Amino acid sequence: MERETAMTARESGRNAARVLVDQLVANGVRHVFTVPGESFLPVLDALRDSGITVTTCRQEGAAAMMAEAHGKATGLPGICFVTRGPGATNASAGLHVAQQDSTPMILFVGQVERRFRGREAFQELDYRAVFGPMAKWATEIDDPDRVPELVSRAFATATAGRPGPVVMALPKDVLGEFTDAPLAPPFVPVEAAPGADDVARLGDLIASAERPIVVLGGSRWTEQACADIARFAEAFDLPVATSYRRSPLFDALHPCYAGDLGLSPNPKLVRRVRDSDLVVLLGGRLGEIPSQGYGLLSIPGPQTRLVHIHAGPEEIGRVYQPFLAINAAPARTAAALARLAPPARIPWREETCAAHAEFLAWGETATPQPGGVNLGEVIVHLRRTLPRDAVLCNGAGNYAAWIHRFFRFRGFAGHIAPTSASMGYGLPAAVAMKRLWPERTVISLNGDGDFLMNGQEFATAVQYRLPIVVIVCDNASYGTIRMHQEREFPDRPIATDLHNPDFAAYARAFGGLGWTVERTEDFPAAFAEAQAAGRPAIIHLKISTDAITPGQTLTQIRDRALAGRA
Template identity: 65%
Template sequence: MHGSNMGQRSAAQALVDQLVLHGVEHVFCVPGESYLPVLDALYDTPQIQVTVCRQEGGAAMMAEAVGRATGRPGVCFVTRGPGATNASAGVYIAHQDCTPMILFAGQVDRRMRDREAWQEMDFSAVFGSMSKWAGQIDRGERMAEYVSRAFHTASAGRQGPVVLALPRDMLDDPTEPNVLQPVSPLETAPGADELAQLQDLIEAAERPLLIVGGSRWDEASYAAIHRFAERFELPTLTSYRRGSLFDPDHRCYGGDLGLGANPKLIARVKAADLLILAGGRLGEVASQGYSLLDIPAPKVKLVHIHPGAEEIGRVYQPHLAIHASPRRFAPALAALTPRIARGPAEAEAAHRDYLDWSDAATPQPGALNFGEVMVWLRGHLPPETMLCNGAGAYAAWIHRFYRFRRLGTHMAPAVASMGYGVPAAVAMKRLYPERPVLCVAGDGDFLMNGQEFATAVQYKLPFVTLVVDNASYGSIRMNQEMAFPGRVSATDLVNPDFAAYARAFGGYGATVERTEDFADAFCAAEASGLPAILHLKIDPEVMTPGSTLSQIRERALAGR
């Protein structure tokens, strides 16, 4: 352990020692005088790469992205008050998306506490509802204890964020070396009786479906869930923004339960007589506004497997509850061998429906068809490409036409938070410098954290960002037209020249206005070796695949 033979250490040095012990290789930060001793300790710690960001929200999203990609807590440091509140956007994503993450935030000196000193904050009150634990380290001698607990808490059960406040004067406290073990997340496994009940339910069902979601998957569990689906001929779906949990080219794959889902897929779920929910929660989006299952007692038989015991029965009362993590549950399924042969017809039909829905781009107004762009990218990007995006109407083309052929290659918040794409792309290129990284953002989405493009330039991170510009907050405009047709209020945007924006930061920038020009522009952006932005201008009438503003408005007016 870093510093283990150095005798007495400051609390700041002890904190960094603990990060090394727990295998942290990257931290993301915006510097602040409230935690300068930590930055000084990091100066002497080459094992940890420090990424300096331009806004705390971006830094926290980068840490969340690392936690999402690795299954180990991503780490972020920010200053007190305004810095911490800026970072709350990333903490909230980690909470909703079940991502392990630790936010360390500076705090006022202990002697000034409870006076509403400059930039003072009650961290437990502010972050308590969006984290698994929010605390404050008031005694430097307890640094190792608190950090160990933070890693355990963030990694266990339903994973999530931890927030720890660091009083400035506490960081100078002397500490003694602590001999601790690095955290290994507790993995719960299913029992033999539970597996036997699951097999009985599957073989008694006529129309079973498997829905894969949540976090805590790895390569072994990913492979195991595929073999299970094959043996039992189970049509398999993924929940919202968890598409990389199942190979879309697999003959059992039926698509994703997200926004704008395939109507045939929704009908298939409603017709099922057994749903096996593995790893996920079936939240509002995946459940299509909680319309697919009755609450609290679904009429369909439901098997819910989840690593967090508190999540089982929270919304839906399952017919069979299995408290197990994907890393133990999926491999344990190897013990099950079908006793009754089930034909492949249902699984193959679900896969055909998926292919029919997603193979070819739908026509749309304007010279640039974003659906055709996504189909081209699907055919030309290598399977290990990390695709990062935030939220907006543009994401509908990603979900429908792109295919995630490797585990963990889609970095996008299920909570649909805007501004995520660029920070996530920075984090992924820092984490996996050898892998292609693609960021896709809407025009409104991009400018929420577009300043982190400067971070990409600073660290020489060559990834391509597609800014899809329809001159509006598209998803909000779409809902506005549904509720108040023809009454446009606060959803139009006047945008900058995004290609010039890229060049101003020292990156590569180009504008694309026609579908046929995209391939050459993308190849040129990649060949530049620089962080790049391609400004894609699409017709403002276009909202989602096969849907325009005029059509949405006409349907809304006809329904009145």
């Protein structure tokens, strides 16, 4: 009987790799990102005729970041294929982003043949041991008949509760074996809804408050959910803040918007949250950065009434013990809140207006900066000229503080950036977004050290003719580390100076276009030319090393530290 089953499967031509790819198609996968490897050649062959768009990358870490960016933007698992050993460990950078950012993602990794396992065969790793601590689930497919079952489970796991990454190892010999296992039904994400009693109690808490504020964060949001939460805020006239790198969840020009709790936030917003008598935290975890070093609310018992609404029950009470805990996903919660009737008495209405005015004033005008290029004025120019649905992608570095302060995000998924603050993210994310949304304007903003961690992916943009504009902010330094050095060890810099290439020439070497800007007033023309070119382009901004934050220069930070030690 087993022999007859094997003959049937072989005659159908459906090896395990083909079944795996068919299961991806059944689950709505349209894009995958990869660096090819001989350990999963049957999968590559199956992808060739699948209808799935394949993006070939230059390094596995960048491929994983592209998949993570895709998952962050769509809410569906981003898919990445990498080879075993070095390919898998390279990809771990993107996997960590997915874990910290609560992004659904599936990383498929080649593995040695089953008969070689345990001998430390060529490039062998125990993927459960290596990736178990940084993934929601790490597993290995040992039986071709279980491919549909396990791939379906991977989709469900990656999207359930608090989303995150799944790692699935694919032994080379399993991929070539034949199976007649039927495909699993397409997965459907489970969206937990708040109970009617919880919604009513939340409404009562808001009605009895004097200084409430809503903080939006986390993942699992949709465009409709953002519209619902805006209707709720309008009806109740509530001030709404966004968490670190979640600004697109609420239109920056909406009269209820109070700003973002990210890098170098408006001190008035921080004070407003501390002084509030009701904080409604929807979707987010209020981690280290948005909580301002866990100083915004007292731990474990907040000094104010905290309502924590989160899709993952394990996150509620993990750090803060809420006054009201609601285990529900943002989309279902936002829909329920949009149906709530506002109270007759809204004593915080003037405070909401004041909060929005403070937000606008905080980022209206660029602060003075040393050097020929003022990054604040560059960001203000982008704010004024980019279309509402433009997508800005960035990685990690002090340059991002100017984005948070001076840009105003207005479109859903308009900011794709890692809350894990992973360097090298901005360019791969921009490639992924342009593959996903070719009609949208996509800008990649990078520091100099940040850019060169995955700068090779500019070649990927050129290969696929993706007209992204890449801005490299070159201050010849690992600026964030230099800033912390001057605070803790003033006037003793080490290991933070960088000797950089001509980034405009770098662009041209790959077949793109490049401009160098050494004066702020030259940026608008260079940017207009780059946008009109219809080809991948790099604008190289020469920025003073002293221009380290929107509010303080490096010299001021050092002098203050030296004065404190005198």
